[in-house]
Amino acid sequence: MLGKEVKTLEGAKDVLLDARNLYENKPAGSFNIPELGGLLNLGVSTLLSAEVIAGLRYVETGSAEAGYIGFIPDSILRSLGIQLVDGRISGVVVFIGQAPDSKSAVKLIRDAQKRNLVSLLAGNTKGQNMKDQLAQEKVEVGLDTYIVPMGGDIVSAIFAVNFAIRAALSFGGIKKGEWEKCMDYCRKRLSVFCVALGYVDEITCAAGLGVLALGIPIITNDRNVPEVGKIPVTLYEALVVEEKVEKIIARGIEVKGIKIKVSDIDIPVPYSAAFEGERVRKEQMYAQFGGKYSDAFEYVKMADAEKIEDGKIEVVGPNLEEIKEGGSAPLGVLVEVAGRKMQKDFEPILERQIHSLLNEAMGVFHMGQRDMCWLRISKDAKAKGFDLRHLGVILHARFHDMFSAIVNKVQITIYTNQEDVERLMKEAKVSYRERDARVDKMTDESVDLFWTCALCQSFAPNHVCIIKPERLGLCGAYNWLDAKASYELNPSGPNQPIEKGECLDPVKGEWKGVNEVVFQKSNRTLDRFCGYSIMDAPETSCGCFECIIAVLPEANGFIVVNREYSGMTPVGMTFSTLAGTIGGGQQTPGFMGVGRLYIVSKKFISAEGGLKRLVWMPKELKEALSDRLKKRGEELGIPDLVDKIADETITTTTEELLPFLEKVKHPVLTMEGVM
Numbered sequence: 001m002l003g004k005e006v007k008t009l010e011g012a013k014d015v016l017l018d019a020r021n022l023y024e025n026k027p028a029g030s031f032n033i034p035e036l037g038g039l040l041n042l043g044v045s046t047l048l049s050a051e052v053i054a055g056l057r058y059v060e061t062g063s064a065e066a067g068y069i070g071f072i073p074d075s076i077l078r079s080l081g082i083q084l085v086d087g088r089i090s091g092v093v094v095f096i097g098q099a100p101d102s103k104s105a106v107k108l109i110r111d112a113q114k115r116n117l118v119s120l121l122a123g124n125t126k127g128q129n130m131k132d133q134l135a136q137e138k139v140e141v142g143l144d145t146y147i148v149p150m151g152g153d154i155v156s157a158i159f160a161v162n163f164a165i166r167a168a169l170s171f172g173g174i175k176k177g178e179w180e181k182c183m184d185y186c187r188k189r190l191s192v193f194c195v196a197l198g199y200v201d202e203i204t205c206a207a208g209l210g211v212l213a214l215g216i217p218i219i220t221n222d223r224n225v226p227e228v229g230k231i232p233v234t235l236y237e238a239l240v241v242e243e244k245v246e247k248i249i250a251r252g253i254e255v256k257g258i259k260i261k262v263s264d265i266d267i268p269v270p271y272s273a274a275f276e277g278e279r280v281r282k283e284q285m286y287a288q289f290g291g292k293y294s295d296a297f298e299y300v301k302m303a304d305a306e307k308i309e310d311g312k313i314e315v316v317g318p319n320l321e322e323i324k325e326g327g328s329a330p331l332g333v334l335v336e337v338a339g340r341k342m343q344k345d346f347e348p349i350l351e352r353q354i355h356s357l358l359n360e361a362m363g364v365f366h367m368g369q370r371d372m373c374w375l376r377i378s379k380d381a382k383a384k385g386f387d388l389r390h391l392g393v394i395l396h397a398r399f400h401d402m403f404s405a406i407v408n409k410v411q412i413t414i415y416t417n418q419e420d421v422e423r424l425m426k427e428a429k430v431s432y433r434e435r436d437a438r439v440d441k442m443t444d445e446s447v448d449l450f451w452t453c454a455l456c457q458s459f460a461p462n463h464v465c466i467i468k469p470e471r472l473g474l475c476g477a478y479n480w481l482d483a484k485a486s487y488e489l490n491p492s493g494p495n496q497p498i499e500k501g502e503c504l505d506p507v508k509g510e511w512k513g514v515n516e517v518v519f520q521k522s523n524r525t526l527d528r529f530c531g532y533s534i535m536d537a538p539e540t541s542c543g544c545f546e547c548i549i550a551v552l553p554e555a556n557g558f559i560v561v562n563r564e565y566s567g568m569t570p571v572g573m574t575f576s577t578l579a580g581t582i583g584g585g586q587q588t589p590g591f592m593g594v595g596r597l598y599i600v601s602k603k604f605i606s607a608e609g610g611l612k613r614l615v616w617m618p619k620e621l622k623e624a625l626s627d628r629l630k631k632r633g634e635e636l637g638i639p640d641l642v643d644k645i646a647d648e649t650i651t652t653t654t655e656e657l658l659p660f661l662e663k664v665k666h667p668v669l670t671m672e673g674v675m
């Protein structure tokens with residue numbers, strides 16, 4: 001926020017002097033919030049001190065407190081960012097202290113999960129905290145369940161504030177030190193509120209003032225705290241007392257003005273995106289289907305409207321109670337869909353949703369897709385009355401909810417007899433193969449329309465993705481068919497068609513129609529996009545990119561790094577550092593955020609020579625794309641190209657990379673200069 005990098009104790013002293021000035025209600029450089037007689041300056045002074053303390057603890061111990069996440073790393077920041085953008089997460093609630101008892105802690109957490117809020121836990125009340133209370137009730141915590149314990153004392157609350165400021169820098173395109181823009185971004189765009197539980201002491205109160213400066217309202221159950229109405233930096237009330245545990249989350253949502261989308265589905269277990277990452281471990285499991293345990297498939301098929309009945313859900317074969325506890329059984333989920341606007345091209349789009357839709361039921365764990373799916377149902381869910389029929393109830397309700405523009409009828413049949421599953425799986429496999437061939441055959445030249453995606457503009461106001469058949473959105477979540485389907489579903493939504501118009505440069509991938517749209521959608525900040533170039537007018541990067549490509553002039557090539565890789569790269573920067581340089585909707589020649597699959601596209605930075613320019617990538621990424629990379633290598637006439645690309649097991653420095661490239665005779669050595 002202040003734009004100061006603290007790398008030494010001397011540097012920390014500088015920040016503490018700022019904290020001292022603010023504490024005395026004097027400006028710290030340009031930083032000054034005069035509202036409320038300077039009270040918010042005092043709060044920010046507390047936050048600066050807390051961050052210095054938290055930093056020093058890391059210096060001492062080198063890691064977060066045992067059992068806590070501590071500092072929220074960049075990979076989590078970005079993954080939560082994407083989910084906030086696409087609506088899977090409605091917002092964030094920061095819990096400070098402990099609930100009145102462990103049952104109330106579970107109630108608060110479940111209320112937050114049901115509304116798709118991520119819970120960050122910090123602090124304690126007289127030594128007890130919510131993390132321990134949840135452990136007593138055997139509630140699974142972790143990012144997957146949207147419950148993130150940051151630390152056991154109030155200092156750890158600073159990680160939530162740090163998260164908010166970094167979200168502003170990463171997604172808002174704000175430069176470090178632009179504190180007013182940073183504050184404004186947090187106040188207007190971040191759906192966050194704080195719940196202070198138990199006794200609010202002086203430090204919590206002081207930190208709370210700092211949090212208010214960011215426009216984050218506070219709800220407390222401590223009746224001794226005076227309520228504070230609207231202040232200039234909050235949307236509505238700043239500090240609200242709510243003693244009834246069951247009303248706290250609803251009150252927070254109301255005072256922060258968060259918009260919640262909850263689906264009401266008639267099943268006997270809670271249902272929300274917050275349960276998507278919940279695991280059902282072996283000891284919690286009642287039964288499982290697919291994986292390595294039995295045959296299983298999921299298949300969405302377009303059907304003749306006359307031949308199916310909307311809402312018909314049938315289980316053919318044994319249902320859950322007829323399966324032995326701890327056992328496995330075959331499973332076939334056949335979803336037949338009809339609708340006037342339904343097209344065969346939409347089948348995989350609907351089918352891909354089955355994974356998250358089933359996972360969102362509490363006690364249901366789902367992995368994979370097609371004939372590689374794996375499903376577990378917990379003993380708890382079974383005890384509550386959940387059975388296989390409810391899988392159909394979920395899919396019927398959610399398909400209508402999500403795809404109402406194309407879907408009129410949804411019929412689901414669940415098969416659990418081996419012969420049925422085998423027979424239908426054969427039919428499904430034919431269809432899977434046909435679909436793959438259809439998408440793979442599409443090229444940028446074979447279509448007249450591209451699609452915009454402006455979904456990330458809520459975070460990065462000037463960013464726009466141009467989605468083409470051979471270049472998907474940089475988050476990896478939207479390909480050309482997805483964007484087309486999304487437009488059909490919501491014609492005034494974030495995906496709009498672009499008439500390509502005159503091709504200005506086929507090598508760099510520049511079209512007149514695209515440039516016009518880019519100018520308009522980037523709020524007139526950019527006027528050119530070259531879809532296949534990273535050096536000349538490359539596409540912008542918001543903050544959600546799966547991978548980053550970076551130029552390495554010494555090697556005359558590029559490296560690519562995925563966000564899961566936290567180590568060093570030969571360009572001397574980690575993914576996080578690179579991400580901080582290119583995010584926020586900027587055009588940065590030589591650097592670009594991309595979706596994983598773009599790497600194996602024929603149009604991958606083809607203006608600069610494509611895949612042949614790639615000199616380094618992390619091993620995990622190489623392995624994940626291995627078949628496709630091999631195929632691309634063969635198409636380029638270099639079947640062992642993938643072996644010529646270095647990874648971290650070979651080197652992470654330029655000095656060692658160059659002799660390696662010589663040794664393997666990397667094609668980049670004979671290519672013309674990249675700069």
Ligand code: SF4
Pocket residue numbers: 085453454455456457464465472473474475476477478542544545
């Ligand atoms: S396609 Fe682009 S704009 Fe759309 S959600 Fe993904 S990264 Fe954001």
